[in-house]
Amino acid sequence: MRIGFGWDSHEFKPGVPLKIGGVHLPHDQGLSGHSDGDVLLHAITDALLGAVAAGDIGGYFPPSDPRWKGADSVIFVKEALRQVHLAGYTVSNVDSTLVLATPKIGPHAKTIQARVAELLGIKPTQVGIKAKTPEGMGTDHAAIAHVAVLLEKASRKLKSKERSATKKAKKKRR
Numbered sequence: 001m002r003i004g005f006g007w008d009s010h011e012f013k014p015g016v017p018l019k020i021g022g023v024h025l026p027h028d029q030g031l032s033g034h035s036d037g038d039v040l041l042h043a044i045t046d047a048l049l050g051a052v053a054a055g056d057i058g059g060y061f062p063p064s065d066p067r068w069k070g071a072d073s074v075i076f077v078k079e080a081l082r083q084v085h086l087a088g089y090t091v092s093n094v095d096s097t098l099v100l101a102t103p104k105i106g107p108h109a110k111t112i113q114a115r116v117a118e119l120l121g122i123k124p125t126q127v128g129i130k131a132k133t134p135e136g137m138g139t140d141h142a143a144i145a146h147v148a149v150l151l152e153k154a155s156r157k158l159k160s161k162e163r164s165a166t167k168k169a170k171k172k173r174r
């Protein structure tokens with residue numbers, strides 16, 4: 001098994017759409033950033049890359065590259081997931097905590113959970129979405145995301161399946 005951790009923050013900015021976890025949330029401000037500013041997907045990307053020691057989001061998608069201006073952050077998650085699969089792992093579960101003053105995440109948590117699960121090819125029950133307000137932190141102008149991921153070796157499931165198949169075959173021969 002491998003564990004990964006990711007962290008990101010973006011500043012709120014008026015006049016841009018707000019995207020968190022690949023979901024558009026109704027709000028009068030969005031998150032500024034070179035891409036679409038999806039703070040949760042960026043932290044997930046870094047957690048996945050970190051778990052297989054494959055560097056970080058900036059190494060794959062440098063903010064200096066005009067290709068990633070306004071980019072859909074789903075692209076970043078997909079590349080990180082590809083690196084995880086290349087290293088021979090699958091995602092076991094993801095947990096996250098968002099820290100932001102507004103908007104309230106509670107009413108959207110299930111939608112975000114389903115979207116993140118879809119992106120990672122896992123079940124919603126394997127994705128934790130939690131949110132807190134930044135009490136006493138003075139970060140009301142920003143959204144912050146903390147993410148932990150657990151990976152398991154892809155071959156483990158396969159091997160156990162193979163083992164049970166072999167056992168059955170042996171039984172049949174007897």
Ligand SMILES: [Zn+2]
Nearest residue numbers: 008033039042
């Ligand atoms: Zn970011």
